Amino acid sequence: MEEIFKTIAPYSQDQISNTLVWLESSNEFIKGVQYFYPNWNRKLIIKKLQSCKTCADFQVTFIEMIIKNSINDTMDSFKIIGLDDIDATNSLFISNHRDIFLDSALLQNHLYDIGKPFTEISLGDNLMVTDTMKAVAKLNNMFTVFRGGKRMEQMKNSINLSKYIRHSIVNKKVSSWIAQGNGRTKDGNDITATGLIKMLLLSSDKDVKKSLNELNIVVSTISFEYEPCAFEKANELSLIDKDGNYDKEEFENINSLIKGIKEYKGKVKLVFEKLNSDNIIFLNNRKKDVENIVSEIDRVVYKNYQLWKTNYMAYDLLHNDFKYQQYYNREDIVKFKKYLKKSENEDVYYRLLKMYANPIYNKNKTISE
Secondary structure, three states: OOHHHOOOOOOOHHHHHHHHHHHOOOHHHHHHHHHHOOOOOHHHHHHHHHHOOOHHHHHHHHHHHHHHHHHHHHEEEEEEEOHHHOOOOOOEEEEOOOOOOHHHHHHHHHHHHOOOOOOEEEEEHHHOOOHHHHHHHHHOOEEEEOOOOOHHHHHHHHHHHHHHHHHHHHHHOOOEEEEOOOOOOOOOOOOOOHHHHHHHHOOOOOOHHHHHHOOOEEEEEEEEOOOOOHHHHHHHHHHHHHHOOOOOOOOHHHHHHHHHHHOOOEEEEEEEEEOOHHHOOOOOOHHHHHHHHHHHHHHHHHHHOOOOHHHHHHHHHHHOOOOOHHHOOHHHHHHHHHHHOOOOOHHHHHHHHHHHHHHHHHHHHHHHO
8 A cells, every 4th residue: 555545544454453353452342332232242242343354344243233223213214316327336426415424324335235345435534533433433444534734734635635535446446435525514505615626636637527537426415304413513503603613522523423323314315326527517727627516516416405394394484485385284394393492592493494495495506507
């Protein structure tokens, strides 16, 4: 492995073997596993660790059933569309990002079910808050996205990340998953970060279209009827607006990850569509080309986003209107209002309505264009 990739890439085989042994003595890991599998005692967990030889073994042994339980226990339905028509062996999945864990995990679960290899997954270094969390992340085939640092360090990290992703897809022939922006969408308005596209293009000296096509981009769109961690997201945005900043507690992201797995989500849909570069106008101007790539990815996300009753009800409540009343009934609106009552204050309440209504505005953009 090239030196510049050592801090980014998932574990090598030697690191996998050493980490699996190290986890046997990690009380934090044992307790974490028992939270999801309360019937597993320490002896059984160690036995299962010893049976693992690869990242895929670890994912199948410890993670897959967590995902399946989340689908069975917290979703009324789960549909996945479009993946059967896509070669998932060496693609870059760019996804709208609504949940820390499930957005990528639901893809891994389906790949496992249909007998295809797992993808590598991007994870911000801010989530690797303990040695155990880092070990579990890397054993889940995750590569590290370094955030923070001074400008020169950020630029160096972006170049290295870009090179690693392209190397994985072009040379290693493995797929990768990455979010369309820096962190989860908290206001329901899915937007591809221009910085993401700029980063991806840093690792190629070919023209922009050829560089883009080489990555085999697949746009992944996830739609939750009930947004994971909705109240926490709305509260965070409210405090940022009020105080100018929001300081997360040390393990807040981990708590959000667990809530995302455990909370009720209603109906969930995941749609995949290969990015067609022929739909993008390339002007031989890097800034304009990046903007046009972003616009096309956003268009595909908005087109494939599934609107639910919650979206329609939020829009009508926000506008004091009945424009979309054909999509819900009295019982639905009573249930939704009861859900909204958990808001801490009026500002959080209205931010929740906007969070659910924003996908309608975005969907309408694609219809009018």
